[in-house]
Amino acid sequence: MIEFQAVTKRFDDGTTAVDNLDMVVEAGTITVFVGPSGCGKTTSLRMVNRMIEPTSGTVLVDGEDIRKSNPALLRRRIGYVIQQAGLFPHRTVLDNVATVPLLSGWTRRKARARAAELLETVGLDAAMGKRYPSQLSGGQQQRVGVARALAADPPVLLMDEPFSAVDPVVREGLQDELLRLQADLDKTIVFVTHDIDEAVRIGEKVAVFRKGGVLAQYAAPAELLSNPADDFVSSFVGKDRGYRGLSFLQADGIQLGGVxxxxxxxxxxxxxxxxxxxxxxxxxxxxxxxxxxxxxxxxxxxxxxxxxxxxxxxxxxxxxxxxxxxxxxxxxxxxxxxxxxxxxxxxxxxxxxxxxxxxxxxxxxxxxx
Amino acid sequence: MILQELFGWFGDPAHWQGPDGVPNRMLEHLGYTLLSVFGAAAIAIPLGLYVGHSGRGGVVLVGLSNAMRALPTLGLVTFLFLIAGGSEAGTIVGLIVLAVPPILAGTYSGVQDTDRGVVDAARGMGMTGWQRLWQVEVPNALPLLMGGLRNAALQVVATASVAAYVGLGGLGRLLLDGLRVIDYSKVLAGALFIALLAVLLDLVLAGLQRIIVPRGLRVAAAAVAGRPKARSSGRTES
Amino acid sequence: MFDDLSRYLSSTSNQELVLTQLLQHIYLSLLPLVIGLALAIPLGWLAHRYRAASGVVFGVSNAVYTVPSLALFVVIPVVLGTQILDSLNVVVALTIYTTALLVRPVCDALDAVPFHVVAAATAMGYRPVRRFVTVELPLSVPVLSAGVRVASVSNISLVSVGALIGTGGLGVLFTSGFQISYTAPIIVGIVLTLVLALVVDLILVGLRRALTPWLRAGGTT
Structure with a gap:
């Protein structure tokens, strides 16, 4: 569980990125932060692993104030996936995935065994482990990025626009893969995107941010589509929301005809x-x-x-x-x-x-x- | 005709022994070069890593090393020699001073050029500052760092030849002494051996670069460029 | 030291010497820059256009680049049959360096011209030569100018070495000062070399700005 308590972030140039954020990200769910650029969604995410320190307020991970942990040690317990994957170009895919276990003091042999296992988990051939990141497609790189974040089996996963740099078809595949993985792993995932369709598709809860770092609505996707809190959310959610809302209605009780x-x-x-x-x-x-x-x-x-x-x-x-x-x-x-x-x-x-x-x-x- | 004279010069055993023989001059030249490059590297690499890693002072550093590229080496060498009271140490200091900027610039830009996303990921995975430096930034900086080292070595080989003018030994002696007595064979022999030393040294360093630059980076560079590599920074020797 | 300097500079014969050598220095460093650029453009274009040519062009330019200047200065008269004291040797040697240094930036600069712009020019009916001169070359100025700036600094500092083989330029101040163990002319020479490099660099920056008005307009290319 991740808790934001009255969290505010003001940058040196005076802009307020996050304004008095109060919210609880429930354990074991995929929670999506969505909003236009400059709405503070990425800043909020990066405050969870102390990549950015809040100006005021408190962030709790599993009830513990993160300021009490050493940043490096905290981050090893929190998986982190970013847009271009950020894979180390000088290390093989396998060694990329083994990074955090090695940092945490595992033996090389054990770390690599774990890494090989994870490559399969994210749907990559074990033979890919010997390649270098530049030899993979964008979609494959993102899978490696996810595997690397999962390597030390962290309870929390932060994903910052992880799929926005790949083409729509590949993106959909990666989204399905993430949902499949989550069904097995049951992590607490915070997922940032600017794409409302992606948010509604994979989120169990969606937090819509507006410019200036204000939380506009925090609800389940069906609720967001059928009952937007205000004009901003309703225009951000966009057209066809009535139709898209059908994604969340079950078809029980429909009588099938014959032909x-x-x-x-x-x-x-x-x-x-x-x-x-x-x-x-x-x-x-x-x-x-x-x-x-x-x-x-x-x-x-x-x-x-x-x-x-x-x-x-x-x-x-x-x-x-x-x-x-x-x-x-x-x-x-x-x-x-x-x-x-x-x-x-x-x-x-x-x-x-x-x-x-x-x-x-x-x-x-x-x-x- | 000149070639005949040149072969004649090569054939004379007197030119291959003693303090003014080719082997001794070659060793002297190599000695000055190694001493200066190691000296400069000892200063420039730590400084470049620090500035690149912390991001502090980058602008000053780039400006300073660009300005130093414009320094005329003959001027610097004669000036330092006179200031140091005519000692060889002053000349060596001059060689070191001139070798610092390329190494510094290579190291700094190597660290700076490390993909921002990669550094961000390293931080996000819980690497400490030192771990990030040694495991991510240094390996990624190696191609440019080595490029800087190779430029510095070329520059020192060239400048050490010029420094023969103020009495330094090395292959420059053959060239300048030959000029003074109008012995063109000696001049040409000196020039050829200087060029040979420069090319050989560059080949050795290129080989070293192939060994120490991580394979993944070469693969990535080949994927991006698809062209043979060339050095991009300017010749600073004069 | 400052007394020395002011005494040195107050003599009219010294002033004349310094001025003459400064002008010679400018001539010897900038002429090769212009010729080298003129040679590097077609060579860089070859490397840009033909993958196979790029291997040869860059291989040769790398090798040339490795040869120390003093060695090149004394070998050129043997190849060209010029007198060893002829300042043409320095011009030729620096032209070779400049060309070797600039083929890469020319090629990179042409590579950096967006493909869609070239395609659009072709679609509008430009013939290759005209398209190159009026579209590709102007658009490559920003990348190319960085290379030209490096080459100009390099040339200005290299000319001094010519003093060792008896050609003129500010290097003469170094050798003459050294022979009489007098630092004043050496300091004057170093300072003037640095100032010259700075002034030429500023001119090149101004030239680039004049040639690329669209960059200042905040437009995109």
């Missing part, structure tokens, strides 16, 4: 038998494992196997048990207007319409009232 399905070899599987002269409905084609392959439009005449050029690519798939946003998107992006629902293994289980999602939202709203 005619056919196998790749033309065999009839379920629903109405597709007409050999071209029927009025869409037919979903499944592969041998029951995974959706595409749609056959109404009116297509099928003789034997469905022809490849007749198949329309499907929309996004909705995995059962995930948030409503996926269900609505599956329905909206499907050529038939029917969102395809699959189970964890990707096998077809049913369909859902946009109307069903809207009805469910309305129902929830009435229940809440």
């Amino acid at each position: 005619s399905t056919m196998g790749l070899h033309g065999e009839h599987l379920s629903g109405e038998r597709p007409s050999t002269v071209g029927g009025p409905d869409w037919t979903l084609v499944l592969d041998d494992d029951g995974r959706p392959r595409g749609w056959l439009p109404p009116g297509v005449v099928i003789q034997g196997e469905p022809a490849e050029e007749d198949l329309r690519p499907g929309g996004s798939l909705y995995t059962e048990g995930t948030a409503l946003r996926g269900a609505l998107d599956a329905a909206l992006s499907s050529p038939s207007g029917l969102g395809v629902v699959v189970d964890d293994a990707g096998r077809y289980t049913g369909v859902v319409t946009a109307q069903q999602v809207i009805d469910l939202i309305e129902e929830r709203r009435k229940d809440a009232a």
Whole structure:
């Protein structure tokens, strides 16, 4: 647990970076600090490991005033990941990861063994350990940065815009990886970003800062989207927040519909038998494992196997048990207007319409009232 | 014709022995060079590390070492020789003074050029000031530091030749004594051996650089540049 | 020491000597700077344009750079067939150093010109030579000027060595002072060399500012 008590930071040039911050970062959560540049989010983060000393106020880590610890020793107990990873260019990847254990007096052998283990944890091949940072891609460097921060198994992890220098596709992969890691590790993570989408995606709690270092709102992402505290937060959270809020609504109780399905070899599987002269409905084609392959439009005449050029690519798939946003998107992006629902293994289980999602939202709203 | 005379000079065994023989002059020259470079390094490396690490006095240091590049070595050497009452020590001090700026500039900029993110990460992981200096800043400063050392060595080899004018031994003797008696073979032989010594010394230091600069930095530099390295700071010898 | 200095400088014959040698010094150091720059631009362009050429160009310039000045001063007459006392030797030697020193900055400066600017110029129909002269060269001035400043300081201090082979310049004050164990001319020579280096440096900085008005306007390139 990290506690900010009336923390203020004024720089020598007179600017107030953080203004009387009072907040508690709960243990075992990912807490995201987000806001425009100059809002004090990074300064707040850097006060936790004494990279910056507050002008006034107290920071407690697990109930202990950090001013009582030697800065170097404090930092070895707190993982630290920064934007460009900050890997040591003169050391191999493995030795980079082994840095903090070595500082803490582990033997080289033990530190390297631990480092090799961590490379696998963050999804890197052990052979990468022999390379130098400049031989890795940006995304790989960030993974090494995370591994290095985790090396001494610190209870607290500070991450300062760790993924902002990599391209969007890689960034999404890294975010997923972080969520997966956190599910196992249960660290107290403070994550700074200027990207509200990233904040809502990975944060269990999000703290929105405004210019001048004032905490504007500190809430769970769903709350932030559905109930912004003021105009600043609502404009910062941005457009589509109603739609994005669906990410936090579960789809329990939605009734899956059925549709005619056919196998790749033309065999009839379920629903109405597709007409050999071209029927009025869409037919979903499944592969041998029951995974959706595409749609056959109404009116297509099928003789034997469905022809490849007749198949329309499907929309996004909705995995059962995930948030409503996926269900609505599956329905909206499907050529038939029917969102395809699959189970964890990707096998077809049913369909859902946009109307069903809207009805469910309305129902929830009435229940809440 | 000149070449024939030159070969004749090389062929004369008298030129290869005694105090004015090539081997002895070569050893003298090497001796002055090593003494001056080590002396200058002992002053410049600690100072450059301190200023680069603490960030204090960097502006003054850069200004001072730039100004010293403009110092005419012949002027400095003759001046110090006269001031020191005609002793060799004054001349050696001059050589050291001229070798300090390149080493200082190389060390300082090497530490300064260490990526800010890398230094920040080192601090954030809990390295103390000393650990940061020795484990991060010094290894990263080595390419530029060695560049400064190589420049200093070249400069001292050149200046020591000039210093033969005030009576210092070394290969400059062959060149200047030859000039005085208009023995061009001797002049050319002196010039060739001075150039040879400079090139050999630079090769040795380049080899040393390859050994002590961490491989990761070479890999990174190759990835960025994709071009052969060259020295960028100016020739300061005169 | 100050008495010595004022006595030395009060003599008109000394004043004339100092002035003559100062002018000679300026000539011997700045002429090679101009010629060297003119040679370094095409060579640096070659290294910038062709990866293979860069190896050769930088290899040769590194090797040249290693040769001490006094050695080069006395070898040049043998190669060129000039008299050993000819001041042309110093001009040639310093031109070689200047060229060796500047090819790298020229290449770096051209590398630093943003690719999209060159591409835009090409797209607007510039032919290569015109594009080089009117777009790439002006944009490389900021990086290039740093190299020229280093070369000018280096040349100004190197000219003095020429006094040992009998060419003029402020170095003459060092040798003549040394021969009569008199420090006054030596101090005058050192101070004038430093002042000359400083003045030329200021002129070069002014020239760079004049050539790069867009940098002062706060615009981006």
